[in-house]
Amino acid sequence: MNALIFLIVFPLVISLLARVVPHGLVIKNIIGVCANIALCIVPIYLLVTYLNRGPAYFNLESKALDIGMFLVELFVAFYIVYVSVRSKRYLPIFLAAAQLLVMVTLEFNSHGMHVEHSLFVDKFSIIMALIVGIIGSAICLYVIGYIPEYYAHHKKLQDRRNYFSFLMYLFLSAMFGIIFSNNLKWLYFFWELTTVCSFLLIGFKDDKASQESAFRALNMNLVGGVVFATGLVCLYSSSGVMELDKLLRLDKGVVLLPAVCLAFAGMVKSAQFPFCSWLTGAMVAPTPVSALLHSSTMVKAGVYLILRVAPVMENTLAAKMLILIGGVSFLITALIAISQSNAKKVLAYSTISNLGLIVACAGLNTDAAVWSALLLIIFHAVAKSLLFLCVGVIENKLGSRDIEDMDYLIMRLPRLTAIMMTGMAGMFLAPFGMIISKFITLKAFIESNPVMAIILAYGSAATMFFWTKWMGKIMSIKHGVTEVIEHKVSRWEWVPLCILAVTTVLVCLAFPFISFRVIDPYLLEVFGKTPVVDTFNILIVLIIMLGMLIILPLGLLYYAFVNKNYKRVGTYLGGGNIDNITFEGAFASTQKIEMKNYYLEKYFGEERLFNVGVFVSLTLTFVMFGAAVI
Amino acid sequence: MNGIYKLIQEWSILERALAFVLIAPLAGGMLAGIDRKVTARLQGRYGPPVLQPFFDVLKLLRKERIIVNKFQDFPIVLFLFFTIFSGALFFAGADLLLTIFSLALAGTFFILGGFCVSSPYSHLGAERELIQTVAYEPMIILTAVGMYQVTGSFKVADIAQYHGPLVLSLPGVFAGFLYILTIKFRKSPFDLSMSHHAHQEIVRGITTEFSGPTLALIEITHWYETVLLLGIVYLFFAFNLWLAIGMVTAVFLFEIFIDMNFARFKWQLTFLSTWLFTAVAGASNIILLSLMRR
Numbered sequence: 041m042n043a044l045i046f047l048i049v050f051p052l053v054i055s056l057l058a059r060v061v062p063h064g065l066v067i068k069n070i071i072g073v074c075a076n077i078a079l080c081i082v083p084i085y086l087l088v089t090y091l092n093r094g095p096a097y098f099n100l101e102s103k104a105l106d107i108g109m110f111l112v113e114l115f116v117a118f119y120i121v122y123v124s125v126r127s128k129r130y131l132p133i134f135l136a137a138a139q140l141l142v143m144v145t146l147e148f149n150s151h152g153m154h155v156e157h158s159l160f161v162d163k164f165s166i167i168m169a170l171i172v173g174i175i176g177s178a179i180c181l182y183v184i185g186y187i188p189e190y191y192a193h194h195k196k197l198q199d200r201r202n203y204f205s206f207l208m209y210l211f212l213s214a215m216f217g218i219i220f221s222n223n224l225k226w227l228y229f230f231w232e233l234t235t236v237c238s239f240l241l242i243g244f245k246d247d248k249a250s251q252e253s254a255f256r257a258l259n260m261n262l263v264g265g266v267v268f269a270t271g272l273v274c275l276y277s278s279s280g281v282m283e284l285d286k287l288l289r290l291d292k293g294v295v296l297l298p299a300v301c302l303a304f305a306g307m308v309k310s311a312q313f314p315f316c317s318w319l320t321g322a323m324v325a326p327t328p329v330s331a332l333l334h335s336s337t338m339v340k341a342g343v344y345l346i347l348r349v350a351p352v353m354e355n356t357l358a359a360k361m362l363i364l365i366g367g368v369s370f371l372i373t374a375l376i377a378i379s380q381s382n383a384k385k386v387l388a389y390s391t392i393s394n395l396g397l398i399v400a401c402a403g404l405n406t407d408a409a410v411w412s413a414l415l416l417i418i419f420h421a422v423a424k425s426l427l428f429l430c431v432g433v434i435e436n437k438l439g440s441r442d443i444e445d446m447d448y449l450i451m452r453l454p455r456l457t458a459i460m461m462t463g464m465a466g467m468f469l470a471p472f473g474m475i476i477s478k479f480i481t482l483k484a485f486i487e488s489n490p491v492m493a494i495i496l497a498y499g500s501a502a503t504m505f506f507w508t509k510w511m512g513k514i515m516s517i518k519h520g521v522t523e524v525i526e527h528k529v530s531r532w533e534w535v536p537l538c539i540l541a542v543t544t545v546l547v548c549l550a551f552p553f554i555s556f557r558v559i560d561p562y563l564l565e566v567f568g569k570t571p572v573v574d575t576f577n578i579l580i581v582l583i584i585m586l587g588m589l590i591i592l593p594l595g596l597l598y599y600a601f602v603n604k605n606y607k608r609v610g611t612y613l614g615g616g617n618i619d620n621i622t623f624e625g626a627f628a629s630t631q632k633i634e635m636k637n638y639y640l641e642k643y644f645g646e647e648r649l650f651n652v653g654v655f656v657s658l659t660l661t662f663v664m665f666g667a668a669v670i
Numbered sequence: 671m672n673g674i675y676k677l678i679q680e681w682s683i684l685e686r687a688l689a690f691v692l693i694a695p696l697a698g699g700m701l702a703g704i705d706r707k708v709t710a711r712l713q714g715r716y717g718p719p720v721l722q723p724f725f726d727v728l729k730l731l732r733k734e735r736i737i738v739n740k741f742q743d744f745p746i747v748l749f750l751f752f753t754i755f756s757g758a759l760f761f762a763g764a765d766l767l768l769t770i771f772s773l774a775l776a777g778t779f780f781i782l783g784g785f786c787v788s789s790p791y792s793h794l795g796a797e798r799e800l801i802q803t804v805a806y807e808p809m810i811i812l813t814a815v816g817m818y819q820v821t822g823s824f825k826v827a828d829i830a831q832y833h834g835p836l837v838l839s840l841p842g843v844f845a846g847f848l849y850i851l852t853i854k855f856r857k858s859p860f861d862l863s864m865s866h867h868a869h870q871e872i873v874r875g876i877t878t879e880f881s882g883p884t885l886a887l888i889e890i891t892h893w894y895e896t897v898l899l900l901g902i903v904y905l906f907f908a909f910n911l912w913l914a915i916g917m918v919t920a921v922f923l924f925e926i927f928i929d930m931n932f933a934r935f936k937w938q939l940t941f942l943s944t945w946l947f948t949a950v951a952g953a954s955n956i957i958l959l960s961l962m963r964r
Contacts, residue, residue, distance in 0.1 A: 447788075448788070469775060469778065475771060479767055479768070479771065482767065482811070482815070483767075483818075483824070486815055486818055486819065490815070490819070490956050490957050490959075490960040491957065493812075493815050493956065494808075494812065494815075494949075494953045494956060494957075496811070497807070497808040497809075497811035497812050497815070498808045498945070500807065500808075500811065501803075501804045501805075501807035501808050501811075502804065504774065504778070504803065504804060504807065505800060505801075505803075505804045508778055508781055508782070508800055508803075509785075509797070509800060511782060511785075512781060512782055512784075512785025512786070512796060512800075513785070515782060515785060515786050516785055516786055516787075516788035516793075517739040517741065517742075517786055517787070517788060518739075518788050519738065519739065574765065576764065576765075577764075577765050577768055580759065580764065580765075580768060581768070584755070584772065591748070591751075595744050595747070595748075596741065596744065599740050599741050599743065599744050600740060600741070603740075605735055606735045606736070606737050606740070607734060607735065607736050607737070608736075608737055608738065608739075608740075609736055609737070609738060610738065611738045611787060611788065611789035611790075611792075611879060612789055612791065612873065612878055612879065613789070613790065614790075614791075614873070620788075633790045635788065635790055635793040637797065638797050638800075638801065643942075
């Protein structure tokens with residue numbers, strides 16, 4: 041239990057330290073590094089300790105703690121009212137008030153409520169803890185290098201870097217709270233904390249655009265929060281239970297509505313349609329924030345909660361709706377991503393797309409589906425955080441986050457591009473990472489839901505489209521000298537990038553271990569059986585992976601240094617080449633060539649598809665609630 | 671013939687994979703030769719000898735290696751390697767989905783090869799190749815899904831052993847597969863990224879900057895791919911050996927016939943029509959099938 045409390049309290053302490061200690065001191069960086077190492081090691085310790093053990097529940101009941109949390113909730117509500125009044129936005133006030141009202145009702149009705157186990161840990165929590173710990177701290181490490189550069193690019197901004205680190209660590213603390221809480225009131229408390237943290241981080245730049253996005257995120261997540269709180273009231277009034285494990289053991293008819301409420305809150309947090317606009321808006325924030333929101337926190341908290349309550353909804357109409365909402369989010373955002381040239385936006389849509397797949401798996405809730413959902417969570421978290429951090433560096437170096445400006449990136453930032461391509465390979469190339477999970481997902485869906493199999497077929501093709509053209513863009517090579525600007529990348533940025541790149545590869549290689557030792561035992565606890573995975577297939581996948589890991593570097597070295605048997609010429613441009621990108625055309629005119637990617641705006645434009653997604657998913661959401669009520 | 675069939679069934683996985691690696695290029699090259707001969711005859715020409723593709727490739731292999739950047743040949747080698755690998759998986763009787771994903775990986779390397787030379791013509795070709803890939807990919811996955819629905823297994827060995835006629839349960843899927851086979855075979859009207867018909871090509875599409883030995887590799891990869899794809903056609907009729915061989919031949923000739931009779935489509939039409947046909951023929955077939963099984 042101590043480790044769990046440590047993981048919740050320690051980042052909190054660090055966040056306060058980060059707020060207090062003035063920046064620029066060496067001691068501050070040292071504290072940061074030590075804290076991040078601790079945050080990596082403790083989850084690993086948890087993994088080792090609980091590798092051969094079942095879930096453990098801990099009793100922690102304290103009146104003072106409950107009152108303290110309630111006071112913080114009050115404070116947060118009033119803070120939201122304060123900032124909303126200050127910027128003349130009234131919807132959040134209304135939502136915060138509604139939320140507070142519901143929570144106060146719960147508080148007064150629940151006198152003498154007895155919560156047996158407040159904290160718990162099982163394999164799923166440990167997986168999440170590892171993700172939050174390792175990726176979260178890598179991102180926090182990256183902040184040390186990123187923030188000075190950020191201020192160098194935005195000279196007019198008021199320097200609030202202490203505040204920034206404060207929020208980042210607070211976020212991690214809240215995340216650990218979510219994944220270890222068995223007491224649903226605690227879970228709700230941490231849930232609201234992440235909402236507020238994300239609001240403040242998205243609005244960090246404090247200009248008009250980021251305020252707009254921040255309030256959008258706040259509104260949507262507050263709606264989720266209100267529904268969450270309502271779910272808790274329903275649950276308590278119908279069964280008197282306030283614990284996650286007991287909720288799952290109750291009669292399904294009784295707890296269906298609370299479960300749907302919780303799943304709805306999870307949908308909002310994981311930015312599923314119709315709530316996905318807050319996540320795409322969140323890209324106005326500094327890159328580490330996006331990396332944190334997209335990979336290890338926030339959106340993963342959403343799918344975490346959905347996966348937790350999914351057993352209650354199994355085989356109901358509500359679950360079918362959840363599958364379809366996930367499916368619609370997966371397909372439509374993958375299609376929209378094709379039409380985007382803003383790198384961060386492509387990443388954001390791809391995040392929603394992958395989360396949609398996880399939500400759909402949770403809705404199906406068979407052993408195979410949950411197996412692939414967990415793998416998707418892991419692979420996605422690692423690769424996506426890596427990609428965001430890479431884009432952050434590129435943005436600072438090139439002054440643009442547009443994919444069209446990333447021509448010849450491999451010549452300008454060679455090592456960074458190599459790292460970035462590792463991340464991309466993890467996202468879409470067979471047999472790395474995501475594709476293994478997609479493979480199993482497809483198998484899981486064929487039996488029960490052929491529509492999902494079809495959605496998956498189209499969605500995979502779309503996914504391949506936007507990744508491949510981006511990858512092709514950054515790896516194009518031209519003849520002649522290009523200025524290498526890589527030496528300007530700070531060491532604080534290199535270290536986390538390398539850590540994450542190595543982790544991406546390791547996670548792929550360790551996937552049999554993760555599957556057999558961590559995920560399978562968890563599934564055994566929940567379902568009493570594990571999916572039968574063809575060992576021959578796993579063997580083949582591993583052979584391809586290992587083969588690629590050996591062939592790719594060796595091949596590149598061979599072509600770079602060994603094979604000298606060639607004649608090198610300029611590219612064919614349809615005239616007399618002047619240099620690599622200009623040629624002499626007809627009438628001795630000088631022509632310049634430019635290569636742009638296809639974005640198929642006409643078919644996959646954002647405005648067009650976005651509305652379709654909102655309409656469809658809104659309908660599905662209402663059907664989901666309707667199915668839970670009747 | 672039946673004797674050979676029996677013999678093949680007794681082989682181990684590795685032996686079958688090896689047999690593919692060795693025999694497929696010969697068969698694929700022969701098919702390419704027959705293709706050219708038939709095409710020529712249909713156009714009223716005499717046509718090259720059937721073995722001409724082999725002479726071409728041998729000549730290409732002996733040519734000087736002319737490149738625009740040092741790494742451009744590497745993706746092509748990977749393209750060949752993973753195509754062989756997927757074919758070997760298929761003929762060894764392994765998982766059909768794995769074969770498909772591996773084939774998609776191979777295709778991705780080809781596209782990346784086209785991008786990395788950064789010539790405008792090849793860029794355009796790569797972009798079009800990508801659109802073609804996106805167009806046919808759903809149907810290929812749905813083919814595997816449909817076969818799984820009927821036979822209950824993704825294993826090629828099990829599907830090939832299935833007693834009933836697969837095509838009768840999957841007529842829509844088969845039609846959809848035929849449609850995208852035209853793209854995969856790089857036949858008109860869908861030969862957007864590189865065409866064998868010089869009159870409808872801007873320079874040479876995705877292969878603009880690939881010459882000599884590398885072009886030979888691309889050609890050999892195409893042979894392997896042809897055999898693999900015809901293998902998938904075979905699966906639809908696997909319940910009867912002779913019918914299956916007959917149908918594979920018929921499909922091959924049908925694609926040549928289509929090639930003869932169409933001019934190249936625009937990419938918009940190619941893309942939309944393929945996705946539409948996939949939905950109408952393939953997806954509806956799969957949904958109906960699952961409703962019937964309920």
